[in-house]
Amino acid sequence: MSSYKKVLPEEKWPLVEHFLQTFCRYANIAEACGHKLDVSKFMSEYVWAFTRERRTEFDRSFRDKLLRDEYRRQGLCTKCGENKPIEGRALCRACAERARRAYARGKKQDEGGVSGGC
Numbered sequence: 001m002s003s004y005k006k007v008l009p010e011e012k013w014p015l016v017e018h019f020l021q022t023f024c025r026y027a028n029i030a031e032a033c034g035h036k037l038d039v040s041k042f043m044s045e046y047v048w049a050f051t052r053e054r055r056t057e058f059d060r061s062f063r064d065k066l067l068r069d070e071y072r073r074q075g076l077c078t079k080c081g082e083n084k085p086i087e088g089r090a091l092c093r094a095c096a097e098r099a100r101r102a103y104a105r106g107k108k109q110d111e112g113g114v115s116g117g118c
């Protein structure tokens, strides 16, 4: 269990310890619920949460891009990832309509300078 101390410099230890603690906590929760923790799933979600904590624009846009690529690969709308997109477009009908309305609303606000409540 302490092998990481041999391969990693000392300043990285807290990172690994945080990971192990989090992992053990989730493993215990999973076990208490009668499940077995999926290590690879945990890894990806841990990394996801970790990059989210940093909240840099690069991380967010990069993660969004990965997500969109994944949706596109599965042949789904790149916005909601649930519906089938319109033929020849990346968005489904609902998302395209929502984007169109948001765009129209933004335009109206620009023109009139009215910020009235919805």
Ligand SMILES: [Zn+2]
Binding pocket: 077, 078, 079, 080, 081, 082, 083, 091, 092, 093, 094, 095, 096
């Ligand atoms: Zn959609």
